[in-house]
Amino acid sequence: MAKAPGKPKLAVWKFASCDGCQLSLLDCEDELLAVAGAVEIAYFPEATRGVLKGPYDVSLVEGSVTTPHDLERLKDVRRQSRSLITIGACATAGGIQALRNFKDVKEFTNIVYAHPEYISTLEKSTPIGAHVEVDYELRGCPINKHQLLEVLTAYLHGRKPNIPSHSVCMECKLRGTVCVLVRGAAACLGPVTHAGCGAICPAYNRGCYGCFGPKETPNPQSLSPRLADRGLDERALQRVYRTFNATAEAFQKESERHDA
Structure with a gap:
């Protein structure tokens, strides 16, 4: 199928996470067809092996930063993205893995791994917004697929997402x-x-x-x-x-x- 001219490019990135929030996008099913028709899915390893080079109009980022490599890769993602949206508890608040932040991570690696010297990890699991500018945070573990569609639609049409702020x-x-x-x-x-x-x-x-x-x-x-x-x-x-x-x-x- 020939590429439709002028389509915004969408990228979906994974850091330290369980993939559940990316699966929420795939779980959109019929609505996903409409998304695929409105954007060019340029980078989404969970869904396709096809990769298109940036820059990207919208990047969805799942997961927290837990390694030095994560941090460098995140900075590159930010440079390539016009809008960067974090999705899920890992990306917005460090996730369940941030429980390590209250303890000594070296103690954990010494207990779990036979050769902890091979493990390259940061002392803390941190949200994406602790390192780069984030344009919007979508919370949840996992996220609500309808809220995700609303955020994508809003950014594609240049308006503010209509996400409730109540409890x-x-x-x-x-x-x-x-x-x-x-x-x-x-x-x-x-x-x-x-x-x-x-x-x-x-x-x-x-x-x-x-x-x-x-x-x-x-x-x-x-x-x-x-x-x-x-x-x-x-x-x-x-x-x-x-x-x-x-x-x-x-x-x-x-x-x-x-x-x-």
């Missing part, structure tokens, strides 16, 4: 789910977590785990006493904020307040 609590209200905190069913991070998942966990009588990271002005220090009322001690309060978005600023500061 998971609003999603519970919209789907008619009774608050698990009010019922005393579970500890829940819904009041401080960015919407996007559709409040799946509370709908199944589970507390929110904070997969989409802190919402705007989250105020977790006001939530923690409520969680303590549900039986969480200092250690448990620390751990509840240290999951997928452990080094997101609001969650990290609150977890550090509960250092045992």
Whole structure:
């Protein structure tokens, strides 16, 4: 098929991650056909072996920076990209692998690897925005495919993405789910977590785990006493904020307040 002239070039890049957010793009199925018709997929190893050289109009970046090589490659990606959008908890907040940031990574490598001297890694797992300018951050573990399509559409048409900034609590209200905190069913991070998942966990009588990271002005220090009322001690309060978005600023500061 002949290349359509003037199509924007899209690149999808992977750093330290599980590939789940890239799979969210592939999971768009029918909508992906529309995306493929609107852009030229220039670099996306998860989907195709075909590679076109930059520069790229839009780059989607998944994963965190964990090695010196990652850092150099990221700088090159930024140089080639007109717009750089980070997707997922790893890219926006360091991911689950950022739990290493609270310990000595050398101790981990000495325990896990027979020859730790062969391992070249940074002391911390850091988000993309800690190293280069980011044009937009799309949160989630994994991201919401509908939000991803909205962000892509917005950037292709030169407008601001229409992504809700409210908390998971609003999603519970919209789907008619009774608050698990009010019922005393579970500890829940819904009041401080960015919407996007559709409040799946509370709908199944589970507390929110904070997969989409802190919402705007989250105020977790006001939530923690409520969680303590549900039986969480200092250690448990620390751990509840240290999951997928452990080094997101609001969650990290609150977890550090509960250092045992």
